[in-house]
Amino acid sequence: MKDNVIGSAKLIEHFSKYIKLESEEIEIIHSSFSQKSLKKKEFLLRSNQICRTESFIISGCLQTYSIDENGFEHTLNFAIEDWWTGDLLSFLTDAPSLYNIIALENSELLQITKPNLEKLYLTVPKIERYFRLLIQNAYVTQQERINQSLSQTAEQRYLAFVEKYPAYLKRISQKHIASYLGITPVFLSMLRKKISRR
Amino acid sequence: MKDNVIGSAKLIEHFSKYIKLESEEIEIIHSSFSQKSLKKKEFLLRSNQICRTESFIISGCLQTYSIDENGFEHTLNFAIEDWWTGDLLSFLTDAPSLYNIIALENSELLQITKPNLEKLYLTVPKIERYFRLLIQNAYVTQQERINQSLSQTAEQRYLAFVEKYPAYLKRISQKHIASYLGITPVFLSMLRKKISRR
DNA sequence: CGTCTATTTGAATGTACTCAAAAGCGGTGG
DNA sequence: CCACCGCTTTTGAGTACATTCAAATAGACG
Numbered sequence: 001m002k003d004n005v006i007g008s009a010k011l012i013e014h015f016s017k018y019i020k021l022e023s024e025e026i027e028i029i030h031s032s033f034s035q036k037s038l039k040k041k042e043f044l045l046r047s048n049q050i051c052r053t054e055s056f057i058i059s060g061c062l063q064t065y066s067i068d069e070n071g072f073e074h075t076l077n078f079a080i081e082d083w084w085t086g087d088l089l090s091f092l093t094d095a096p097s098l099y100n101i102i103a104l105e106n107s108e109l110l111q112i113t114k115p116n117l118e119k120l121y122l123t124v125p126k127i128e129r130y131f132r133l134l135i136q137n138a139y140v141t142q143q144e145r146i147n148q149s150l151s152q153t154a155e156q157r158y159l160a161f162v163e164k165y166p167a168y169l170k171r172i173s174q175k176h177i178a179s180y181l182g183i184t185p186v187f188l189s190m191l192r193k194k195i196s197r198r
Numbered sequence: 199m200k201d202n203v204i205g206s207a208k209l210i211e212h213f214s215k216y217i218k219l220e221s222e223e224i225e226i227i228h229s230s231f232s233q234k235s236l237k238k239k240e241f242l243l244r245s246n247q248i249c250r251t252e253s254f255i256i257s258g259c260l261q262t263y264s265i266d267e268n269g270f271e272h273t274l275n276f277a278i279e280d281w282w283t284g285d286l287l288s289f290l291t292d293a294p295s296l297y298n299i300i301a302l303e304n305s306e307l308l309q310i311t312k313p314n315l316e317k318l319y320l321t322v323p324k325i326e327r328y329f330r331l332l333i334q335n336a337y338v339t340q341q342e343r344i345n346q347s348l349s350q351t352a353e354q355r356y357l358a359f360v361e362k363y364p365a366y367l368k369r370i371s372q373k374h375i376a377s378y379l380g381i382t383p384v385f386l387s388m389l390r391k392k393i394s395r396r
Numbered sequence: 397c398g399t400c401t402a403t404t405t406g407a408a409t410g411t412a413c414t415c416a417a418a419a420g421c422g423g424t425g426g
Numbered sequence: 427c428c429a430c431c432g433c434t435t436t437t438g439a440g441t442a443c444a445t446t447c448a449a450a451t452a453g454a455c456g
Binding site: 038050066068072074075076083088090092098099123125128129131132134136138139140142143144147150151152179182 | 264266270272273274284287290297301319323324326327330331334336337338340341342343344345348349350375377380
């Protein structure tokens, strides 16, 4: 299908930013993934389910969040096109997930199961390098976020978010951004008012 | 030297938890690292320096922390024997580090430079897998921490810390633990009092 | 349009912080 | 080995940042 071809192209393009692939390898990769569509508000994963796939996002936007004992939502991350989503812990250990993953927009994904990924590591060992580099970057980004949550006020964190993810501002509601920053939507609204008065 | 042999053995043992190594490969790994000793309160890295090595800890305990604009310290992580330390972002990009790494105890390290690590990826490709698995675990741990900082109170986070890292409690001062949890030492003291009254 | 959800605004509240001082503990030198 | 000094921890009182609750307004979607 047209979408599939386009989608796979994006995926291969992404791999190619990190490693050089032969056309044979591209074929193998191609055949390791399957495509999935999600409409806005559909769930990719619900808590207590086991995350059976990692998903590359061709288009759309997804949110990973947890729900605390009082029923409040907390956003672990947003993911948009050319990035990955999934619960890595659950995926790796087959443990029930603590998280929900929901589509904030209609989304197109390319998914790979653990057996297929393990096969892929064996048949195309370069993939090992791709994922190492990918997760290194993700690790560094997370560390930066931890540092900010330890050392900055809510206002500074919001301004840093605006700076770092201007694209998200247009696509994601304040309520969700607040839950990413670790504050209430009410308080974010107050901060924005305060900031705009300057 | 005796220490070097013992230390290398620990390192190889650690690799072997993730990958199978031939004696030839062990030799190559061995020759890629150099040993370093730090006395308590010595710095492995200071902010604005470039982190030139990643360090495997044979013995001891180190703390990675940042200093905010008001001069307060914030702990990104503690690292003890059989784990790694270093500033990955600075190491990968040659950017000046935002962080300080200090020995909280006398420590013995095995260090590898970026050129040596890159050589090692080529000569012993399995190492790629080792570091992928290692950083996957680190990523998952960090994600858990982010989730806790978003969804739990300081008291819950402290109790979770006690639960998860009982060994650290005996080795690390409350002041440092507070800076890891994102609270002041004064407030941690109050929490402990409150908890002990139950 | 009408309904539902998100955002804004205001007032009261609580969690965690600051400042200050005392008590405890650990390392060092005489 | 003890005494002292400096740093950590405790305790208390006042404060500030962020929350909760409530209600009004704005915006999105069928």
